[in-house]
Amino acid sequence: MHTAIATVCLSGTLAEKLRSAADAGFDGVEIFEQDLTVSPHSPEQIRERAESLGLSIDLFQPFRDFDATDEQLFQCNLRRLEAKFQLMRRLGCRMILLCSNVSESAVRDDDALARQLRAAGDLAERYDMLIAYEALAWGTYVNRFRHSYDIVMKAKHPRVGICLDSFHILSRGDDPAGIRDLDPERIFFVQLADAPHRDMNLLEWSRHDRVFPGEGELDLPGFVSALSEYRGPVSLEIFNDSFREADVTRTAIDGLRSLTWVADQAGREPLPPAPRVASYDFIEVHTGSLGEVTKILHHLGFRLGGYHRRKTDVQVWSAGSVTIVIRDLGPTGEPTRLHALGISVDDPGSACRRAEELQAQRVERSEEEGELHLPAVEAPDGTEMYFCPPGQEWLREFHAQPGEGESFITGVDHVTLAQPWHRLDEARLFFTSVLGLKAHPVEQVPTPAGLVTSQAMRGGLRLALNVAPEASEQGDFLAASYPEHLTLATNDALAAAQSCVDRGLRILDIPDNYYDDLAARVDLPEATLAELRRLNVLYDADENGEYFHFYTETLGTPGKLYIEVAERRGGYEGYGWADAAVRLAAQYRVLRDSTRGIPS
């Protein structure tokens, strides 16, 4: 598949865009006209730059409002088109995108429109150019791909074909299966864009909220499947306000990953299969507050398993089937945080190859002879992900055994990773594509400093992503308190809470008002309610079951990590979102009352 990306997807100057597209591994680009207009480099210089980077310039775009009922205006548009062909010749680009007309001057007659396109084709012939005619979803007269195709067939000019854009077709609910009926030779270009579902004006939706394939809710694999006969470039064209601000290198990699994913999903270029994920093999925490972290782990019923035989700053703790690796950063002032996740999979080598084909960066664990090889990659947020075979043989390096001792902790319920502002879509695609997880609907939770967005995913394990507003005027809550957590599973949250308190744990304090409200809205026995209140245990329920859970305070100072203990009863499938606002307000107060920077 010849992969391409429109320069409008990327931030920076045109030169920066080209370099990033090439570095990520794209085959070509679409030049968005305005990027060239504002560039100090001549078309010839851009052509040379692209050539030296190994990029083809597959398309020049957009050419708007070409056809016209007014003959004088039409002649003027032909001259305008000719000027662009001259420019494209200097640029070394042979195809122009001609959008269906959105103005009042649009021709509303297929035959007349075909005649004007044929005139454009004659002009293209003279300059050895091709014209890809695209039906914009909000075109005045032409706004469906089938209509644009019929007009192109009527124009019957070898230089004139159509461009198919997944957004324009899927956003209005059209069935891409109809693409199979088209002559593939007449499809000159394909643009892909996904988008979250929005009940809003199509133009606004399209201009601001497109995302890469696999990051929205449109059926991009279905769309690409319908293109099985098409052999031209498949190009990303994403208008997204966040992309315009984002690090260009990272966006380009994210984009190519989305094309790799969609080519696999559509059966076009299969990847190694998604791994069979069993569970979390281990959780690795780095801390500059070792004493505080191990004390809380002890309160939670964990036991020290041992020290790594070689890396003396690394120790392992376990409770039930949960294994936590801790690296002591010493008194460096580094915050306590999740550094790595061990993912238990059937075939670590294949899982890692899949991740690498999805543009993930390899990470090398320092391993010596006699130590287990664990292949690993880095997630976009920097978290290391180790692919582990069953058996936890690596524990031998710690002189420890798997699953030592009895515990009220039965496993890992889920892990929540903090994501930087704007980066949720990228991270979701990474984890769903690399691990084959399925994303739940996104939730938003109010906090005293802004909305937190949460994305849960589920496969052989549960993983959630949290994004908080970065630029809140109420203080930088993201960097300080809420974001990452590890949720441990238990079979009896109330007993677990009692046991933790007996060992000395300070459970995060939950306001009485919460329990008053709970009493008004759920039908729990009074004795249970009293126990929940006494132990600071929260309660949620859905159609299928119930969720009892409590939180530790943040681990270490400064800390970015806290631990939750949760009991699922029945088929509860949630994550306690309804309670998250209570927790976040409590964490905000703890933080504000400390010296760490939220205005009081």
Add this chain to the structure above:
Amino acid sequence: MHTAIATVCLSGTLAEKLRSAADAGFDGVEIFEQDLTVSPHSPEQIRERAESLGLSIDLFQPFRDFDATDEQLFQCNLRRLEAKFQLMRRLGCRMILLCSNVSESAVRDDDALARQLRAAGDLAERYDMLIAYEALAWGTYVNRFRHSYDIVMKAKHPRVGICLDSFHILSRGDDPAGIRDLDPERIFFVQLADAPHRDMNLLEWSRHDRVFPGEGELDLPGFVSALSEYRGPVSLEIFNDSFREADVTRTAIDGLRSLTWVADQAGREPLPPAPRVASYDFIEVHTGSLGEVTKILHHLGFRLGGYHRRKTDVQVWSAGSVTIVIRDLGPTGEPTRLHALGISVDDPGSACRRAEELQAQRVERSEEEGELHLPAVEAPDGTEMYFCPPGQEWLREFHAQPGEGESFITGVDHVTLAQPWHRLDEARLFFTSVLGLKAHPVEQVPTPAGLVTSQAMRGGLRLALNVAPEASEQGDFLAASYPEHLTLATNDALAAAQSCVDRGLRILDIPDNYYDDLAARVDLPEATLAELRRLNVLYDADENGEYFHFYTETLGTPGKLYIEVAERRGGYEGYGWADAAVRLAAQYRVLRDSTRGIPS
């Protein structure tokens, strides 16, 4: 008018919200239930806090989905309501907001609904409470204010009235004039919210994009006018994602300003009239790079008028009718920026009183005997605004005369102020209400580091506001380069550019590609195009006229200010937005190529 604000409009903890509402000067608050639920303070403590701050608790909200076709569910809802009445008694609040049902269990029969509301009224009677029934715009059965009123009239219970919310009425295009037909005694509560026009789902629009009255596009003055017989609280209820992150003190002041404005516009509580604004009296620049700034002013044809007789670090420059005051900050590393605007008005005292009644902070100029008194206030962004009588008598303090010398500069065309992220709505309301300006539609301009939003306003003068993305991963462009500028008017931009170049000015370099594109899209004589290209002058046109303009480079290092020189021909009413992307890309490159922090 009894003014109130819903706690959901404000960020922070409930205690912080109350203090900010009181500090701003509100009479009361609506307690949004979740704010209480997550608070560690008991209802009694909140009651005491509000009392000691002089705030009444006017409403408790929301109570959702009360009525039910299922009798058992209805009884359960009654018990839920009773629990809330008990809570409200502790809180010292006598009115609850009961929203129309949005669930499938909604009663779809006026008589049955009235019966259930009557039962709620009986319960309210026992607790000495009042119920304000509100038609949500997306209610399952009741979604128009007239319908909610008819049901309340049918319920015929002294404890049951309606709540009118401007958003729910105006967002769906209903005419508020119908409010005049209602019995004012049955209107228990009024909530105000404005919003920008959005062609999207009402619920999503309402939950994320409301703004304060005067900051959106709904007719709030018309709505409040229709309430002439109503004497209860008028309360702000704004769901806005940005407000949740914003500094709470500032949001509260912004909110009260919006109520002051709407009460004036509706003829309810008139302010001193908007001033008759003639022009800019002066522009005050503060700089740590005096040499560079004065050199560029000299290139632009300005002459030194003199030094302030007492403040030796202040000097005045003039060209034509333009007066620029410069304060030398010395080599402090402070960026060059606009510090103050002198606004020429008919009655400075009255203009300043109006501004103060609109919650503007007074600023005192250091004045001694024999110096002119210029009343002044501070805009939300910190810019000082001096109200100046005609004649520029203050120039005597500099031993200077108004309008000395001939110049190709004929006046100030407009001034553009940079606004912090999220603060555009607040600033627009401030300037339109204080100066009586009229806002144009907002424009968005792409830059290599994100979209810049621009808001132009026009009255006796032209003023524009710019907002850039603060958290761009491509570097902090806002703090460094683009934001503020002063646009000087000329009658001949090409001659002015030549004259400036002759004096040594370096005009911001505009790419050749811009002129190639210009040639393809506009019909200008070739000689003119060649002159534009040679002199780096840009060109825009609208239906009425043309705009010729050029830019200086940024003034001083570090600088936040540059100067534009512009010629309007015919009735051109724009600001050269089409060219702004070219300028921003050029400024981005200058910045990136310097050492000031944008990744290359």
